Amino acid sequence: xxxxxxxxxxxxxxxxxxxxxxxxxxxxxxxxxxxxxxxxxxxxxxxxxxxxxxxxxxxxxxxxxxxxxxxxxxxxxxxxxxxxxxxxxxxxxxxxxx
Amino acid sequence: xxxxxxxxxxxxxxxxxxxxxxxxxxxxxxxxxxxxxxxxxxxxxxxxxxxxxxxxxxxxxxxxxxxxxxxxxxxxxxxxxxxxxxxxxxxxxxxxxxxxxxxxxxxxxxxxxxxxxxxxxxxxxxxxxxxxxxxxxxxxxxxxxxxxxxxxxxxxxxxxxxxxxxxxxxxxxxxxxxxxxxxxxxxxxxxxxxxxx
Numbered sequence: 001x002x003x004x005x006x007x008x009x010x011x012x013x014x015x016x017x018x019x020x021x022x023x024x025x026x027x028x029x030x031x032x033x034x035x036x037x038x039x040x041x042x043x044x045x046x047x048x049x050x051x052x053x054x055x056x057x058x059x060x061x062x063x064x065x066x067x068x069x070x071x072x073x074x075x076x077x078x079x080x081x082x083x084x085x086x087x088x089x090x091x092x093x094x095x096x097x098x
Numbered sequence: 099x100x101x102x103x104x105x106x107x108x109x110x111x112x113x114x115x116x117x118x119x120x121x122x123x124x125x126x127x128x129x130x131x132x133x134x135x136x137x138x139x140x141x142x143x144x145x146x147x148x149x150x151x152x153x154x155x156x157x158x159x160x161x162x163x164x165x166x167x168x169x170x171x172x173x174x175x176x177x178x179x180x181x182x183x184x185x186x187x188x189x190x191x192x193x194x195x196x197x198x199x200x201x202x203x204x205x206x207x208x209x210x211x212x213x214x215x216x217x218x219x220x221x222x223x224x225x226x227x228x229x230x231x232x233x234x235x236x237x238x239x240x241x242x243x244x245x246x247x248x249x250x251x252x253x254x255x256x257x258x259x260x261x262x263x264x265x266x267x268x269x270x271x272x273x274x275x276x277x278x279x280x281x282x283x284x285x286x287x288x289x290x291x292x293x294x295x
Contacts, residue, residue, distance in 0.1 A: 016114060044192075070201055073193055073194065
């Protein structure tokens with residue numbers, strides 16, 4: 001099976017534990033080299049976070065478990081990169097219309 | 099050592115999530131204060147009634163300590179569990195997921211236990227401290243010395259609780275302690291005035 005090298009997740013989580021704690025825990029997982037979490041929406045009790053995880057072999061189940069353990073829910077998997085290297089999405093004529 | 103470090107680390111994490119220390123601090127000060135004032139009432143009651151047997155003072159005092167401890171433990175456990183369950187439910191409605199098995203759920207349960215223990219032990223320990231001179235009444239000689247010493251310990255404990263609150267509010271430790279002593283003096287004075295003899 002090909003190795004997952006990048007994951008971009010849309011996550012809904014409570015304010016506590018903070019994204020500092022969550023990022024730190026995700027970065028400690030085997031096969032993870034870096035984690036980026038940015039908040040793009042804040043509600044009274046919850047917040048929407050975009051979590052980007054990069055590494056040489058990311059285990060999605062383990063990452064999801066850490067997120068759930070911290071009270072978060074994965075709303076969608078917005079981007080996945082797998083294989084021997086990281087590639088960005090290819091430009092298509094439709095992108096030019098945006 | 100590693101296990102203890104991990105446990106402390108986890109406790110700190112639960113504290114961040116459930117804000118345990120803030121509530122525990124409040125309960126500690128409030129109930130230690132209650133405990134001292136209640137036992138002042140018991141000691142003064144015995145004093146004005148002319149009780150000269152330390153065994154009677156210890157017996158009535160210990161019963162009061164136990165009752166306050168149980169009341170604190172039980173009451174805080176029930177109210178805190180109800181409040182914590184309610185806030186977890188509200189949060190679950192927002193996240194649309196079951197949080198009971200997560201770190202948040204565990205922090206919430208830990209908060210209930212810690213707060214209940216603080217709420218029960220604070221008045222018990224504070225009252226026991228005030229009662230302690232009566233345990234040494236045979237060594238101290240005259241029981242009146244035990245009474246005076248006990249009231250002295252009560253005022254000192256109140257000062258310590260006040261100073262603790264002063265430290266929390268980053269205000270004057272002495273002023274805060276003196277305010278607490280004021281309550282103790284009022285309790286002693288009122289009990290003395292109630293003496294019908």
